[in-house]
Amino acid sequence: MHGAAESALRRTRDAVEPVLRTAVETLPGRLRSIAAYHLGWEDADGTALGGIGGxxxxxxxxxxxxxxxxxxATDPAVLRSAAAVELAHNFTLLHDDVIDRDQTRRHRPTAWTVFGVENAILAGDAMLALALRLVGGAAASRLAECVIEICDGQYEDCSFEHRDDVTLDECLTMAxxxxxxxxxxxxALGALAVRADPLAVAALDLFGREIGMAFQLTDDLLGIWGDPAVTGKPVGADLTARKKSLPVVAALSGRSAAAGELARLYALGRDFTEHELRHATDAVERAGGRAWAATEATARITKAHAHLGRASRVELTAMHDLRAIAEMITRRTN
Amino acid sequence: MHGAAESALRRTRDAVEPVLRTAVETLPGRLRSIAAYHLGWEDADGTALGGIGGxxxxxxxxxxxxxxxxxxATDPAVLRSAAAVELAHNFTLLHDDVIDRDQTRRHRPTAWTVFGVENAILAGDAMLALALRLVGGAAASRLAECVIEICDGQYEDCSFEHRDDVTLDECLTMAxxxxxxxxxxxxALGALAVRADPLAVAALDLFGREIGMAFQLTDDLLGIWGDPAVTGKPVGADLTARKKSLPVVAALSGRSAAAGELARLYALGRDFTEHELRHATDAVERAGGRAWAATEATARITKAHAHLGRASRVELTAMHDLRAIAEMITRRTN
Structure with a gap:
């Protein structure tokens, strides 16, 4: 299955990257350079890079x-929607890096560290406007609605940093x-672009939301137990930063001794020692955070498949790529 | 004429504010609060204010x-476009205040000083998405294109702060x-919303751009010679901040003794004394910056009227409000 997903994403790159590049080329001078840097197409001095990116x-x-x-899948409206979604995603990354003061993304210095906070904000704004310009009609409205929801989620995520009573339900809603x-x-945009009926659009939206949750749960597991050589992040980065990721909040919400140990470690007002980091990692696992997240991710994929069953009257073979991508999400290692 | 413009803007408020409020009400919780605060509808604690705003x-x-x-003018598509343009304008203000670290806007603390930089960025993002969601089709695409142009202008404005060889032409292009x-x-959106022909849309776009230049020139004049009791800004705020506003750059680009005095004062690496501020104000005037800006503003209004003549085949009476707003722009005192 994994191979099928990779093949689908390779075909996606071949079809969508030219549309994406043509769109980004329309941005004015320096804003284009910042976007091209962020997307991994260019170095800070404008030298072309061999398409790293997401x-x-x-x-x-x-x-x-x-x-x-x-x-x-090669309908121009589909390709424009695909490019717009990727632009909207990268707009959120640009602004999130500013907001979270993250220094590194995809093994490179973040755009704001290279071009300044002001210019990273402006380049993000321009990428959002470009995304919404690429698609018209119902798709633009649907994408704009989604962007507002993402901003709300990021707002909640920031506000959780200042609270120590965040519940697992709140975290799941935020994710x-x-x-x-x-x-x-x-x-939903893929279905809308080929004029699918509203029920199919809604079912596919729900499918995507469920695999999105599985994606986040897997991301959070990799943030604790991922192989640094593969993820590009230092060992235990999420715990070191005291991130309230889903496995951590699940662990903290239990009543075991391990939950108490984890809470005490998280409350330490200083960097972990190597021993404390191992202890915290172990405590998340003993308090059930790891098992819960893995089980929840699998359950979300199952729910996603159920939505898919209601999405379409066409043969299952046409669903092959969607199923392959869903399966890949929980099995990935970076 | 001034009275006619005020009457047009009062009718605008009656017609557009309900649409704007309904749109902002759809924003999620806290992002809605930040938008409502920024728009002057609410205090920081959510208490309703008597519509100050712009x-x-x-x-x-x-x-x-x-x-x-x-x-x-009461066509729903026209009202949606009007609300969208105001949302887009306020999105730029929210982000510009973050970027320029401005503390005060419309006599109140700026949103980022009250809600934090992160949340002001997110509320701005959400307002931009909301603006583009409000209008559909060609209007959304036209507005998105405009937002990209504004980001480019703001990018240039920021970059000018770090240069001392900015030309008057560069400043005019940026403005x-x-x-x-x-x-x-x-x-253009007003005309598009009622399906005007493309030539009329283009002529009205040019009309708006010219009065926009007159607006900026007048703004810059008020930033130096405006009455603090009316503008709400301290005396000589723009000179104190060493702003490269249009009258200043026009003054600096001359070869008079006054231009040299102004250049030396601007190069001082410390706050002006009261005497130096008066000297700098006087130097801008003696170097011709004030007269140039006033003449240029009038010339832009004349150009605007010429575009208007080519915009329409309808009777001149229908153009009354546009002409009145154009005249008001150079005569305003705040």
Missing amino acids: KLLRPGLVLAAAAAVGGS GKKTGALLGCAC | KLLRPGLVLAAAAAVGGS GKKTGALLGCAC
């Missing part, structure tokens, strides 16, 4: 959703907005 | 442009993007 998971969902409802919404929107 | 100049242009091409573009877009 996995194009969201454009992949747009194309696969269009195919799943019987449309063509649904911050991550799930755009994966749902990607699927 | 002049609604841009929505006024949308309505007047629709009427000028023979459409109805055209940062201020002129949205006034042009407002006129």
Whole structure:
């Protein structure tokens, strides 16, 4: 299955990257350079780089959703939606890096560290406007609605940093907005672009939201137990930063001794020692956070498949890529 | 004439504010609060305020442009465009205040000083998405294009702060993007909303851009010679901040003794004394900056009227509000 997903994403890159590049080329001078740097196409001095960038998971969902409802994945409206979703995703990354003061993204210095906070904000604004300019009509309205939901999720995420009574339900709701919404929107836009009926669009939206939750749960597991050589993040980065990721909040919400140990470690007002970091990692696991997150991710994929069953009257073969991408999400290692 | 413009803007407020409020009410919880605070509708603790907010100049242009091409200013598409333009304008203000670290706007603490930089960025993002969601089709695409142009203008404005060889032409081009573009877009959207022909849309766009330049020139004059009791800004705020506003750059680009004095004062690496501030103000005037800006503003209004003549085949009476707003722009005192 994993190979099928990779092949779908490779086909996505071949089809969508030219549309994405043509769109970004329309941005004025320096804003174009910042976007091209952020997308991994150029170095800070404008030298072309051999397309590192992201996995194009969201454009992949747009194309696969269009195919799943019987449309063509090479329809220009589908490709424009796919490029718009990727632009909207990268607008959120640019602003989130500013907001979270993150120094590194995809193994490179973040755009704001290179071009300044002001210019990273402006380049993000321009990428959002560009995304909404690329698609018209119902799709633009749907994508704009999704962006508002993402902003709400990021707002909640920031506010959680200042609270120590965040519940697991609040975290799941926040992740649904911050991550799930755009994966749902990607699927919905793919279906909308080929004029699928509203029920199919809604079912695909729900499918995308569920795999979005599985994606976030997997991301959070990799943030604690991922192989640094593969993820590009230092060991235990999320725990070191005292991130209230889903496995951590699940662990803290239990009443075991391990939950108490984890709470005490999180309350330490200083960097962890190597021993404390191992202890915290172990405590999340003993308090059930790891098992809960893995089980929840699998349950979300199962729910996603159920939505898919109601999404379409076309043969299951057309759903192949969507299913493959869903399966890949919990099995990935970076 | 001034009275006619005020009456047009009062009618604009009555017609557009309900649409604007309904739109902002759809924003999620806290992002809605930040938008409502920024728009002058609420205090920081959510207490309703008696509609202070801006002049609604841009929505006024949308309505007047629709009427000028023979459409109805109360057409729902016109009102949505008017609300969208005001939301887009306020999105730029929210982000500009973050970028410029401005502490005060419309006599109140700026949103970022009250809600934090992160949340002001997110509320701005959500307002931009909301603006583009409100209008559909060609209007959304036109507004998105304008937002990209504004970002480019703001980018240039920031970059000018770090240079001491900025030319008057560069400043005029920047002001055209940062201020002129949205006034042009407002006129174009009004005409688009009532399905005016493309030539009329283009002529109204040019009309709006020219009065936008007159608006900026007048703003810059008020930033130096405005009455603090009326403008709400301290005396000589723009000179104190060493702003490279249009009258200053025009003054500096001359070869008179006064230009040299102004250049030396601007190069001082400390706050002006009261005497130096008076000296700098006087030097801008003696170097011709004040007269140039006033003449240029009048010339822009004349150009604007010429575009208006080519905009429409309808009777001149329908253009009354557009002409009145144009005249008001150079005569205002705040």
